[in-house]
Amino acid sequence: MKLFKFVLPLLLAAALVYVLDRSWGALPPLGKLFSPSHGFFQHIEGPDAGRSGILSLPGLKEEVIVHYDDNGVPHIFAGNDYDLYYAQGYVVAKDRLWQMDFQVLAAAGRLTEVVGNAALELDRYHRRIGMAKTAQEVTDRLERQDSLSFAILQAYADGVNDYIASLRPRDYPLEYKILNYAPEDWSPYRSILMLMNMRHDLSTGTDDYRMSNLIAKLGEAVTDDLFPFYPDRESPIIPVGTAWDFEPLGLPPVPAIKMAVDTAGIPLASLVETPAPRPEIGSNNWAVAGSRSASGLPLLSNDPHLTLSLPSIWYQMQLSAPGVNVYGVALPGTPAIIIGFNKDIAWGVTNVGLDVMDFYRIQFRDAARQEYWYDGQWKPVTARIEVYHQKNGPDIVDTVYYTHHGPVVYEEKDENRYRRDFPVGYAMRWMGNDSEGADLLTFHYLNRGENYDDYRQALTYFTSPAQNFVFASNGDDIAITPNGKFPLKWKGQGRYLLDGALPEHDWQGWIPNAHNPTVRNPARGFVSSANQFPADLSYPYYLDWSFAPSSRAIRINERLDAMHGANIDSLSSLLHDNFNVDARLVLPDLLATLAVDDSIAGMQEYQLLAAWNLVNGPEEVGASIFERWIPELRSGIWWDDMRAEGPVRTPSLDRTFSLLLQEADSPWFDDRGTDGIVETKFDIVRRTFLKSIADLREGFGEYDGGNWHWAKVKNTTIAHLVPNFTMFSRTGIVSGGGGGIVNATSGRHGPSWRMVVALDQDWPEAVGLFPGGQSGNPGSPYYDNMIDKWANGILNPLVFLKDRDSGDTRLRTTMTLQPKTK
């Protein structure tokens, strides 16, 4: 009995420890998490925490000095390239280990292992499009054939792993503790997976399925009228009139059958209105020649727009070793600086967004799916088994069937499929699955570049995701090159779903790298890109029929065209430009259309819109009304005509504006949903205006001054990578801008890094910042310290040190990494 009285409470205590030591469904392991010496209290940090001292590291060859400045930015000085990339891996992991690890799990389709079943469809999607398979193939090929790339990746991985090895469980980043798992070792494969994430985010937009549904309904002539191959308003990246300095390969002939003829669209259970979203993942970059600058030397600017997240997408750092001294932003998990500058050159990137994802209808021989029909014979299918380890539950086994085009992403109709814009029963050919090239070397060499020739040489290594590489040097060169490995296609190839049995539907080879559009020192004295058409129709190859709306490009180019004596402030002002080019184009006509109705012209909201200065400033009400109204108007005009048995898209904004301005009597304005009534342009304009006002009233209350401010309506939010962790997100950020605005800050997307560099013969000057902070730790003052400045249009001067001993008043601490003596 005495023994029982002792054993019972002991067992009870042990059971409680057991219960509190593990996670139960979504509930974190409370004991571990709340123990102050092991859980989240360990993550409360001062500004200099862990950023000083002397560390002995087994992997290092020589001593490395890391100075941290007052923004938490590391300035790394190493004695050789191995140590440089090793230290980069170590230092980045110190601030961002969880993020790197998590994004790798996402790319590899393994999230369900740590967050549970909610991620299963996302995982299936990532696996089935081949992300992990391609990353492995790329890694294996680099290991065999490309010793430089692999050595860089391995050095970086060694650094990350030595950092991981130094951690006790209580040192693991906070998210590990909440989700209750541990970091895995880093490897070159994992860095390649990080690059696969970028390929995915920037090159998996597809309209093929929507367009096939449309042409089946509307016919080719109407489709070509509504979805033209070049917009009415455009300001292409390569200035119109630029001569092509190469002898083009012949364009492959357009075959008689241009698409999978029976579109075989799978009817959806319910028709949900899904106009193609306004492309918001875009970017701006530009360079101004010395002839237009105050200093007589070029300036360069870049702001990549992405879905904003915390921890931040980018990580600022300076990397210095013999032969290289570069500053800029890196992607956590990936070696080298992606966007930045050194003593002589600066460069930046925006997404090209050409069509590099096509779908091929596959006819399997039978249900066993071992063969498919191609070019008059049965070809073998390769099956790949994918296994998903669930956090709570048994493994799930899945088979993916590969044709020579690529994987059949979805074989059977499944309403839960992650990508409803992907057709069922089609194989996917995607540039992201190309395992050639060495994208990393482009950045390795740009980091070390000194002049235009170095820039051109560095670009030849790059495959995907294709980027518009802007360049400037203190040799007074500026240039821009839409660059990557471009498939050679017949005009319109991949505009619709393709037929996997026809050889003429295969990609026809590659556009030679030297034939990628490029321009050096154009007469106008500036180069720029904003994801618009790389070139006008004089370019002898077919890249795509649709690119991002031209509004940002038009605004950027007209401001640069008017710019003289440019300096950092003038380029910074352009980065934060909130002028609404679309409103300038279309609003006068829309207001005049509405004005014939006295009941509307008398409305307070109408007058607010009429008095609006066409600027998407944070406190503008006109911007709120206009930005709500235009999508409403677009679907009001088109949706009744486009509705089909499957996903479709509506014509572009550009085409919509042309209809409004030049085809006022068009039958497209008639709403087919109303019997016996023929609506006119006025009816649709009026109806959609009133609808958007009603929506604003419903969402924000009757207009009373402040409640309809654009910043409130837009509600810019930067969310943590785990959607449930809203406490680590920032919402209600007060900023202007919008999707089609140069300051492309919308609800969830925006400039993920802003940079302006003024080149100089002696030493460049640069400013920049990103919406977040250097640290991935929510308990660090550097977690989100740059967001307010970012929202207010302020850029930080960047500390770019000449050498390890040059010093700067803004340096705070120094961390010395020493080789561990054996």
Add this chain to the structure above:
Amino acid sequence: MRNSIFLILIIVIAGFVLDMIGPWWLPLIACFLVCAWQAGSGWSGFWLGAFGMSLLWVGTALYLDARDVTGLSAKMSSLFTGSIPALGVLPGSLPAYLILFVISFLLGGLSGYAGAMFRKAI
């Protein structure tokens, strides 16, 4: 009384040391051993362990929280107030401290009780 304070302090100090070297539940050993050594009864063991352990946890948490500039404990509280709305009536960091207190009090108490009963059993 004085003896109790002395024993609680021993639990806190020994627990603190154990906390530095081992897993999060290691300080419970201190609760157990101190009570096995000195506790008069099961319930006195419970109170000694409960107060010792919760003092260790709350004290360490307050010490670490003193340098906070990001409101981390309040943010962590909101992770739980979302699913347990009753906790939402407490402002800021209090839900986190309440959870932390309850866990340490219960675990410490049980360990101390077990320790005291161990003394009786032998």
